[in-house]
Amino acid sequence: MLYLLLIFFPLSMACSVFLLRRLPRIAIGLSIGTLIIEVLLAVQVRVDDPVRVLGVTFLLSPLNQIFLFLFLGIGIATLAMALILPHGENFSAIGLLTIGQTVAILVMQDSFVTALVLVAIGLTTVLGIVDLPAGAGVLVSRQTLATALKYLVLMVIAGILLYIAYVLTDIFRPGELPGRISPARFILALLAAGFALRMALAPFHSWLVDLVSYAGSLAAILIIALPAPASLLVFLLTLQSFPTLLFEGGQALNVLRIGAAVSAVLSSALALTAGTLRQRIAYLIAGNCGIIFYGFASLSLAGLSGAILGVINLALAVTTVLMSLALLDNPDRAQATDRSDLFWRHPVAGAGLLGGGMALIGWLPLPGGTSYLLALQAAAANHWLELLTLLVAMALAALTLAQLAVQYLFGPSAAPMVAEPSLLGEIELDRPPPSRQLREPIGAVAIITVLLAVMVAIGIFPNLVLPTIEATVRSLAALGFS
Template identity: 50%
Template sequence: MLRAFNIQHSTFNIHMLYLLLIFFPIAMAASAFVLRKNSGMAISVALGAVITMMLIAAQIPLDDPTRFLGVTLTLNALNRMFMLLFLALAGFAIVGAWHLPHGENFVPTALLMLSEVCAVLLLQNPFITTLLLAVTGLSAVLAIVDLPAGTSSLVGTRAIAAALKYMVLMVLSATLMYIAFVLTDIFRPGELPGRLSLSHFILALLAVSFALRLALIPFHAWLIDLMEHAEPLVVALVITLLNTSSLLVLLLAFQSFPTLLIDNEGPLAVMRIGSLLSAVLGAGLSLGAGSLRRALGYLILYDCGMVFYGLASVSSLGLAGAVFGALNQTLAVLLLLVSLSLLERPDGRPPGVLRRDLLRRWPVAGAGLLAGGLALIGIPPLGGAMSRLLIYQAAAEKGWIELLALLAATLLAGLGLARAAHERLLGPSEDEAAPEPLMLGETELDRPAPRRLAPEPRSAAALTLILLLICLSIGLYPGPLLATIDGAIRELAFIRAL
């Protein structure tokens, strides 16, 4: 009896940990919403909530499923690694809100999205997960159209249009995903011989659904619009939390329905070709981008294409490269967008003037932008190098044409980053020129006071340096993460079936 009591007590504790991960950030989001006028207090509350969630996630036993209200909840090593990463990056973004532009309700919305993403990673029901992904998209819309904090300006019409476009596409993605999962329930392998297999149609629905969420070309317009018209911190949360969690849901779909991959060699080849085109076109478009924001958006599209290619390869090497690439993307994108927010801060120079000396003017932010771009491209010794190596090896197994296409995409992405850096970062100093001599009858009091250029905010600069060091350390010492990812990939049922 005592043993049964202990088992029930342990099960109850696990239930409570799962529920805390989902509902505790919602309660703290409500508190942060009440305190939103006092940004310092709201940020402090949110940071405490994020640290508490990290401690809770670390206490949950791995691969110990439990049921709550008929729904299975579990946490494997891969999902816990990404959950801790999401929580840490959300904490970094909340810290960045001290000095970087954001909306009045950015902090409570971030906590709300964290709750939804934790639920996505814990739940094993594809139907509920689909609905949660749709809800995360709606939460992101709230952050996009949020009123800017500390100013009297309203949300721009282009930002509202970008939010509406994103909402419509995310609802469409969730609808296609839901239809695909409904069809998997009625699909029976071997039925209707000689006709088009239903598994082809299901895989096509899933591919289009996740291509919409990951902004693969030609479904990329929403990401470019967000990059141009939304606050960088909001875009960082959308890409790091929502897009990466979508990749993990796709892995869950393959794990739940491995039969979709067994007789779909042709459709998987089409998915690989589509991701190749997305990577090549995204990298090529970065060469002709008219603004720094657009150039960075196309580099992110290139990286999404590379990651999706690793998933579509359905091999141990390709999946390990895709998961490692998704992890690197979350870090690199946050580093890129935090650096971009710093570079766009007013510094005392005339507004609206194109500046070409951003690395000289903002050395930490400029270095962070360059490092984030190089990490996305996969240049050693940054974190993306190991991901690219694994994906290149997976492509070599499929044929030299696909490998050459990936290498060409990487070359174009490098040229696009070099062009953006040459135009905006590496130009000559644009500091004020030496004062001209006094004219006849003029005194120093007659001249306007000299402009003082604002320095980089120390806390935001320190945040940028920390992110840069994390990217560098992962690139130099990828072994521990790669071992965890490789072990999780080898446990997937569809890998063993193939």
């Protein structure tokens, strides 16, 4: 059966890749081949053809098909980048496990099972944080261990909150106890807290800042660009499975919208005052997640459509930005924070960092621009204060990116070193050879260029995905869309 093969084929291949971890190029090549076969299998799966196996319904909707190809493409690009840049010894095996579990979330239509799979992804990806390259002569740093422990604890807590919420929805009977306070608000609070932890909404954002600052960039892609968007698809599945929560929730949905908007403002303000390049990028990601969550909480056609498009933009932008950071940090890890002329020295990596940042702050013609316009439309339909809050968050994020570009990318080039006069009896051969600027690897340049091209194409032609997104949103009959 194709559904089971889509899930278990990368999981089983991860075991084989783990045995070849001492041969990294072979392991990565085998992993890339596995994902290419996954793409071929995904093409053969019939859309909207549900299958029930062992009490679990498997279904690939047109929207989930878009995300399936998106996640597989990101996985192939990340593994291909691992052929060029340093990575952990078990990176290939962890990547296949993560992608296999993400595919399971996309095709399973059971909220209880997907909540457990989200916890399993947290247990898998935490290994990527502490993973060291083969033959590394150092131990995992204290900051990295603290980051892994914080991420693990918070993801387990998020999974527990979601699972409790789903258990309560299973035993919840609307109107069974008239005159009593409805538990729908409490259930929505549990769901909001669980998804806020996974999406790094303020004040639950600290794990994201530490992850971007101390973990490897390629490992961070597997943790941010795959599970976070998949968790929002689980949120959409929850709305489809338990529509009574929307009618019984009352003012709880207003609180969710306001909280998401305030989170976006707070994250953007923290990005403006952050001390390092990586921290600013992390806060920009958290601010983007806040606006995406606002779109989901608005429960309108424009808001939900913009949020789903924003999830696609988030996955592509995070992959581009983190790959660019990894390329800037190679081979000298300190140069990305010590220099101000990174764009002139590394134009493709600098363009990837700038283009991904523009996507995160919602600039056109990138898909983030269309997503933000739809979020603003939803906010204008709710209240002018919500619209103003989102505009403030976007303005702070734009100011952060402009400050980042001036401070790190487009600063004056370093003055060339003046040769010291020769000492008495010194000849030219006695001097050390002058250091040469290393060129950007061709493969890395190609990957970043393709990612930027894909984002620009979706931004210029949003109708490539928007009709499918709007059709999915309209299928939520409980929300009353027509």
